Amino acid sequence: MFTVFKTILGRDLTLAMRRKTDILTTFFFFVIVISIFPLGVGFDKAMLQKMAPGIAWIAALLASMIALERLFASDYEDGTLEQMLLSHQPLIIIVLAKVFAHWLLTGLPLVLIAPLAGLQYHLSGDEVGIMMLTLLLGTPILSLLGAIGAALTLGLRGGGVLISVLILPLYVPILIYGAGAVSTSMEAGSNVQAYLLLLGAFLILALFFTPWATAAALRIASE
Amino acid sequence: MKINWFKYSAPSNFYPVIGKLIPFFMFFAIVLSIGGLYWGFFQTPDVLSDQKQYYRIIFIHVPAAWMSMWLYAVMVGWAVIGLIFNTRLSYMMAAAIAPTGAMFTFLSLWTGAFWGKTSWGTYWDWDPRMTSELMLLFVYIGYMALQSAIDDTRRADQAAAILSLVGLVMLPIIYFSINCPNPAECSSLHQGSSTQQIETNILWAMLVMTIAFWAYAFAVIFMRVRNIILQRERHTKWLQNLTGVKA
Amino acid sequence: MILKIQNLSCRRGDRLLFENLDFQIQSGELLFIEGHNGCGKTTLLKTLVTLRRPDAGVVLWDKQSIFKLADEYRQNLVWLGHYNGLKGDLTALENLRIASVLNGIDASEEALWDALKTIGLYGFEDLPTTVLSQGQKRRAALSYLLLTKAPLWILDEPFSALDVRAVDMLQAIIAGHVEQGGMVILTTHQEVPLTSGQVKRLKLAA
Incomplete structure (x- = not known):
C-alpha cells in the first residue's frame, strides 16, 4: 500500500517537474493577486494591515482552486485514470497520494511565499508566522475538499468555473478560521490557539472523509 | 389494505398517480395560503405596536426559511436512496426538488432583507443565519449547475447526489463557523428559536402557511418530476402508448 | 474460473443499448464481441471491468457479483481501452x-x-x-x-493503429494466453487464429 502511495506521489512530482509552467502559474497567480489588491483599495497602512489576512486567504483559495482543475483532468484524458480505478490497490490511497502531490506543488509554495505578503501589507514577524501556520494547516484542507469538486466536474465543458461554484461555498469555514486567526493575532493579549486547533481538527476530518467522496466521484465520472 | 410501495418506484406507475394528486395539492396550497395570510395579516394582534406592522412578513419569511432547509434534507434523502438502490425515480425526485428548494431559500433571503431594512435599517447584515442561508442558496445553485452541466443523465444524477451529500455534511460546519467566528468565545451561542414565546395565534398562522408551502412544494415538484419523466422516458413504450407521440 | 453474464441491460443516456444479455466465458476461451458502431460494445466492456454499473442484471465471477468482489475481482483483470493509458511526459x-x-x-x-x-x-x-x-x-x-x-483480459480494439508485424505479434500473444488457460474478451475486426482453445462470438444488435 505504501509502495503505491510512493509511486503515485513520485509519478505526479516527476510529471510536474517535466512541465514546470503549471506550478509556476499558480504560484505567480497568488503573488499577482496579493500585489494588485492594494492598487485597488489604496495604500493606507492601517487598512492594509487589517485587510491582509482576508486578502491573503482569498488569494490562496482562488489559487488552490485554479490549480485543482488539472488535478485529475490529464489522467482522465489519457486513460491513466481508468487504469488507476481498475488497479486493485485501494483507490483512496491513490487519491490521497495525488492530492498530497498536488498540495506539495501548489499549496506549500503559497505557505513559503506568505512572508512576501507580510512585507507588502506591513505585518509584523509574529503575524507573518501565524499566517504561515494557518496556511500550512489550511491549504491541505483546500486541496482535499477541492479534489471532490475536481472529480465531480471531470471532463465537463467549463469545468473550471463550475468547480468554483461548487467548492467556494464549502471553503467558507477554512476562510473564516484561517483569516480569523491572523486577524486575532493582531490584537494584544489574544489567543490564536483555539483557531489553530480548530483548523487542525478540520484537517484531520478532511483527511478521513474527503477521499471517500473523491473516490466515489471519480468512479462516477469514468462511467 | 396493503400497498406495494415498490410498484410506485417505476416511473410508469408513478406518473399517473401523481398526475391525479397535483390538483389536490394545488387546491390546498391556494386555500391554505389565502386562509393563512388572512389570519396572519388581519386576525392576529398587533404584538409590538401599530407602527410595526412589518413584522407580519414573518408569515412568509419563517415558513420559507423552514422549507428551504427541509427540502434540502428531503432532496439529500432521495439522492441517498438513489445511490443505494440505484433507482432512477429517486434521482428524478431529487432533481425536481432542487429548484423549489432554491426558490424558498431565495424567498426567505428576499423577505428577510425587507424585514431587515425596516427593523434594523439595513437590507443586509452578515448575521449568521442570513449568511448561512446564502451559502445554502449557493449549494442549491451548485447542485443544479452540476446536474445540468453533465449530459449523461446517470452520471449527472450520481454526481449531483454526491455533491448534495457533501453539502449536507458541510452546511452545519459552515453554519457553526459563521455563527462563531471566534472559537475562544463560543460558549455563548446565538439565542435559540423562540417559538414558545410567540403568541399562539401568530404561531398557528405560521403553521398554516407552512402547510400551504408544503402543499405548494408537493404540487410543483410533482409537476416537475412528470416533466422529467416525460423527457427521460420518451423512448419507452408505456409513454409512447400514453401520449401517442413517438420520440 | 468463469465469468457469467445474466440478464444484463445497459442504457446510455436515455436510450436502451441492449437488454437481457446472457453469456459466459471460462478458461481457455476467446470471446469476440461484434456489432456496428454505437451498439454498446464499449459500454458492455466497461461494465465487465467494473468501470460502469449495469442498469439491470448481474455479472458473476465464480458465482459472485464482480461489484461485490471489487478489488478482489480486479486482481484477475487486464483492461485496455480506447486510450493507451500512457502519460505523454513519461x-x-x-x-x-x-x-x-x-x-x-x-x-x-x-x-x-x-x-x-x-x-x-x-x-x-x-x-x-x-x-x-x-x-x-x-x-x-x-x-x-x-x-x-491476470487470467482475464478485456481489450477494446487492441489492434487499432498497429502495423502488420505488430498485429501478428499481438495475435500470437493473445493466442498464447488463451492456450495457457487464460480468457480474452475483445472487440475487433481482426481474426485471431488459435491452435487450441475455443472461440466464441457474441453479436450485439442495436
Whole structure:
C-alpha cells in the first residue's frame, strides 16, 4: 500500500517537474493577486494591515482552486485514470497520494511565499508566522475538499468555473478560521490557539472523509 | 389494505398517480395560503405596536426559511436512496426538488432583507443565519449547475447526489463557523428559536402557511418530476402508448 | 474460473443499448464481441471491468457479483481501452513501471526492459511517449500484457493503429494466453487464429 502511495506521489512530482509552467502559474497567480489588491483599495497602512489576512486567504483559495482543475483532468484524458480505478490497490490511497502531490506543488509554495505578503501589507514577524501556520494547516484542507469538486466536474465543458461554484461555498469555514486567526493575532493579549486547533481538527476530518467522496466521484465520472 | 410501495418506484406507475394528486395539492396550497395570510395579516394582534406592522412578513419569511432547509434534507434523502438502490425515480425526485428548494431559500433571503431594512435599517447584515442561508442558496445553485452541466443523465444524477451529500455534511460546519467566528468565545451561542414565546395565534398562522408551502412544494415538484419523466422516458413504450407521440 | 453474464441491460443516456444479455466465458476461451458502431460494445466492456454499473442484471465471477468482489475481482483483470493509458511526459519504461506497481506486480528492471524489447520498442524505452508514433504508443500500452499474470483480459480494439508485424505479434500473444488457460474478451475486426482453445462470438444488435 505504501509502495503505491510512493509511486503515485513520485509519478505526479516527476510529471510536474517535466512541465514546470503549471506550478509556476499558480504560484505567480497568488503573488499577482496579493500585489494588485492594494492598487485597488489604496495604500493606507492601517487598512492594509487589517485587510491582509482576508486578502491573503482569498488569494490562496482562488489559487488552490485554479490549480485543482488539472488535478485529475490529464489522467482522465489519457486513460491513466481508468487504469488507476481498475488497479486493485485501494483507490483512496491513490487519491490521497495525488492530492498530497498536488498540495506539495501548489499549496506549500503559497505557505513559503506568505512572508512576501507580510512585507507588502506591513505585518509584523509574529503575524507573518501565524499566517504561515494557518496556511500550512489550511491549504491541505483546500486541496482535499477541492479534489471532490475536481472529480465531480471531470471532463465537463467549463469545468473550471463550475468547480468554483461548487467548492467556494464549502471553503467558507477554512476562510473564516484561517483569516480569523491572523486577524486575532493582531490584537494584544489574544489567543490564536483555539483557531489553530480548530483548523487542525478540520484537517484531520478532511483527511478521513474527503477521499471517500473523491473516490466515489471519480468512479462516477469514468462511467 | 396493503400497498406495494415498490410498484410506485417505476416511473410508469408513478406518473399517473401523481398526475391525479397535483390538483389536490394545488387546491390546498391556494386555500391554505389565502386562509393563512388572512389570519396572519388581519386576525392576529398587533404584538409590538401599530407602527410595526412589518413584522407580519414573518408569515412568509419563517415558513420559507423552514422549507428551504427541509427540502434540502428531503432532496439529500432521495439522492441517498438513489445511490443505494440505484433507482432512477429517486434521482428524478431529487432533481425536481432542487429548484423549489432554491426558490424558498431565495424567498426567505428576499423577505428577510425587507424585514431587515425596516427593523434594523439595513437590507443586509452578515448575521449568521442570513449568511448561512446564502451559502445554502449557493449549494442549491451548485447542485443544479452540476446536474445540468453533465449530459449523461446517470452520471449527472450520481454526481449531483454526491455533491448534495457533501453539502449536507458541510452546511452545519459552515453554519457553526459563521455563527462563531471566534472559537475562544463560543460558549455563548446565538439565542435559540423562540417559538414558545410567540403568541399562539401568530404561531398557528405560521403553521398554516407552512402547510400551504408544503402543499405548494408537493404540487410543483410533482409537476416537475412528470416533466422529467416525460423527457427521460420518451423512448419507452408505456409513454409512447400514453401520449401517442413517438420520440 | 468463469465469468457469467445474466440478464444484463445497459442504457446510455436515455436510450436502451441492449437488454437481457446472457453469456459466459471460462478458461481457455476467446470471446469476440461484434456489432456496428454505437451498439454498446464499449459500454458492455466497461461494465465487465467494473468501470460502469449495469442498469439491470448481474455479472458473476465464480458465482459472485464482480461489484461485490471489487478489488478482489480486479486482481484477475487486464483492461485496455480506447486510450493507451500512457502519460505523454513519461517514458515507456516509467509508464510500464507504474502500471506494474498499480497492479501489484513485482517486476524487476530487467523484466521491464525485456517486455519493451519483445514488444518492439527497443531503443525507444527512454523517450517520452508523446514523441512516439501512434503504433508505438499502442505497443507501449500492450507491453503490459507481457508482464501480467491476470487470467482475464478485456481489450477494446487492441489492434487499432498497429502495423502488420505488430498485429501478428499481438495475435500470437493473445493466442498464447488463451492456450495457457487464460480468457480474452475483445472487440475487433481482426481474426485471431488459435491452435487450441475455443472461440466464441457474441453479436450485439442495436
